[in-house]
Amino acid sequence: MFCPRKPEMSDCKALRNGLLGLLLAASFGLAGCDEGSTALPRPGEPVKQDVAREAAQPAVASEAATAAEKPRLESLSELSDQPLARRKLDIQSWQTAEGAKVLFVEARELPMFDLRLTFSAGSSQDGDVPGLALLTNAMLNEGVEGKDVSAIARGFEGLGADFGNGSYRDMAVVSLRSLSAPDKREPALALFNQVIGQPTFPEDSLQRIKNQLLAGFEFQKQNPGKLASLELFAQLYGNHPYAHPSEGTPESIPAIGVEQLRDFHARAYAAGNAVIALVGDLSREEAEALAAQVSAALPQGPALPTTPSPQPPAAGKHHIDFPSNQSHLVLAQLGIPRGHPDYAALYLGNQILGGGGFGTRLMEEVREKRGLTYGIYSGFSPMRAEGPFMISMQTRAELTDGALELVQQLVRDYLAEGPTEAELERSKREIAGSFPLSTASNADIVGQLGSIGFYGLPLTYLEDFMGEIQALTVEQVKNAMNKHLQEDAFVIVTAGPSVEQQPLPPPSEKPIEQPSGVPEH
Numbered sequence: 001m002f003c004p005r006k007p008e009m010s011d012c013k014a015l016r017n018g019l020l021g022l023l024l025a026a027s028f029g030l031a032g033c034d035e036g037s038t039a040l041p042r043p044g045e046p047v048k049q050d051v052a053r054e055a056a057q058p059a060v061a062s063e064a065a066t067a068a069e070k071p072r073l074e075s076l077s078e079l080s081d082q083p084l085a086r087r088k089l090d091i092q093s094w095q096t097a098e099g100a101k102v103l104f105v106e107a108r109e110l111p112m113f114d115l116r117l118t119f120s121a122g123s124s125q126d127g128d129v130p131g132l133a134l135l136t137n138a139m140l141n142e143g144v145e146g147k148d149v150s151a152i153a154r155g156f157e158g159l160g161a162d163f164g165n166g167s168y169r170d171m172a173v174v175s176l177r178s179l180s181a182p183d184k185r186e187p188a189l190a191l192f193n194q195v196i197g198q199p200t201f202p203e204d205s206l207q208r209i210k211n212q213l214l215a216g217f218e219f220q221k222q223n224p225g226k227l228a229s230l231e232l233f234a235q236l237y238g239n240h241p242y243a244h245p246s247e248g249t250p251e252s253i254p255a256i257g258v259e260q261l262r263d264f265h266a267r268a269y270a271a272g273n274a275v276i277a278l279v280g281d282l283s284r285e286e287a288e289a290l291a292a293q294v295s296a297a298l299p300q301g302p303a304l305p306t307t308p309s310p311q312p313p314a315a316g317k318h319h320i321d322f323p324s325n326q327s328h329l330v331l332a333q334l335g336i337p338r339g340h341p342d343y344a345a346l347y348l349g350n351q352i353l354g355g356g357g358f359g360t361r362l363m364e365e366v367r368e369k370r371g372l373t374y375g376i377y378s379g380f381s382p383m384r385a386e387g388p389f390m391i392s393m394q395t396r397a398e399l400t401d402g403a404l405e406l407v408q409q410l411v412r413d414y415l416a417e418g419p420t421e422a423e424l425e426r427s428k429r430e431i432a433g434s435f436p437l438s439t440a441s442n443a444d445i446v447g448q449l450g451s452i453g454f455y456g457l458p459l460t461y462l463e464d465f466m467g468e469i470q471a472l473t474v475e476q477v478k479n480a481m482n483k484h485l486q487e488d489a490f491v492i493v494t495a496g497p498s499v500e501q502q503p504l505p506p507p508s509e510k511p512i513e514q515p516s517g518v519p520e521h
Helices: 012-017 017-026 051-069 132-142 149-158 182-197 201-221 224-237 258-268 286-299 343-355 360-369 397-419 422-440 441-456 460-471 474-484
Strands: 091-094 101-104 112-119 164-168 172-179 274-280 316-321 326-334 376-380 388-396 490-498
Touching: 017 132, 051 258, 091 286, 091 343, 101 286, 101 490, 112 182, 112 258, 112 286, 112 441, 132 149, 132 172, 132 182, 132 201, 132 258, 149 164, 149 182, 172 182, 172 441, 182 286, 182 422, 201 224, 201 258, 224 316, 224 326, 224 388, 224 490, 274 286, 326 397, 343 376, 343 422, 343 460, 343 474, 343 490, 360 376, 360 397, 388 397, 397 490, 422 460, 422 474
Parallel strands: 101 274, 316 490
Antiparallel strands: 091 101, 112 172, 112 274, 164 172, 326 388, 326 490, 376 388
């Protein structure tokens, strides 16, 4: 997608029981990057299946008869260069009396709606208390007056509704999916408003979640990828709010108390600090009434200060000694903030370098020709301030130095040469082909709206992005990549054993047979 992707928001059960798993899963730390959004797909990325994808099915079914009358495709040469049809969005926007920004798309295909609130309440607002934002968000559905966490979960489940929440570097999110019939919508919304507006932050739940986080920190010590990620962000961002992990630290978490959570909730979950995204089976009048109820239920207050720009870090290599057979390599430098005018050119340029999976320069040279890794990936993760540009891979420990030099040389060559015309056209077709997936379901759309509102993007952003992509030239992409990336500016972190290094195998034009095992995590 064109608003950066994040891991899916957990539901209420996952937040109670799955914080440990989330910590283990974030092996390269991008879960905390706010790659712009809430669970938002980028162009070229697959979109997870969910119930809301059915929203697109009635239109598909209605077109089936027409499609059946068309001649069958007999050859690939019959395919046109035109991109696939995509869902047209009529995005409506307004502001509530309390100052919350609202974005709404009416979608009548299914008798349900998706509601997502995005707050500037991620870990960049932690101040000197790392983990405060995450704990506040995780505690929202742990208790309200007269209901504990189990009663809240049963309340949503009994109405056929689903509550979700998550906290990242830039943002915190809460969501509700419910049937749109008034007898289901109104009680689900009433419970949702109580959870987000009047949480009680019970002490026993706080201690349980703290224990989960502390257990997760212990597991992190056995995860070289996570250790490399933590060190990378510390080196890349220094004293900037993005430097510390969203989940906090073993030192900070035990000391956080209920009063700190209440104070953070009052400031960061204020209506003036919120974006309300709404998609589904609602009229404009119903959407306005719903948004007004949500806004009025929140604490009253203004938006929090925006995140400052980080200082450029000192380039250099940092090694974490870890007993394993493979080494994790992560290279990064500061990229761009969300909404930067060069994003389309950088996105397209990175798809060719290492962001598009198989067929990229990094994958071809490092995996296919030399068999050094199962996968190597690169990407820009724009945030409110300059997010990272990162390259990550794993390789055999004795080939670490050679693999690192190869990757750096490939980047140098790409910056010097730029993409070829053939690479550019192929990537444009791939992006155009995947673009319809970014609005394939109500859940996808509400995520897009949340990012558009949170980052202050124009309502026409999705269409504008695709137009920019298709109009880009080789020279424009090359210039943008050289403007924002420097070959000698990488912060490099490796995690693995210190062993005698061996020379790399020579490249082969035939694909190298990959090992039969699975990559080490």
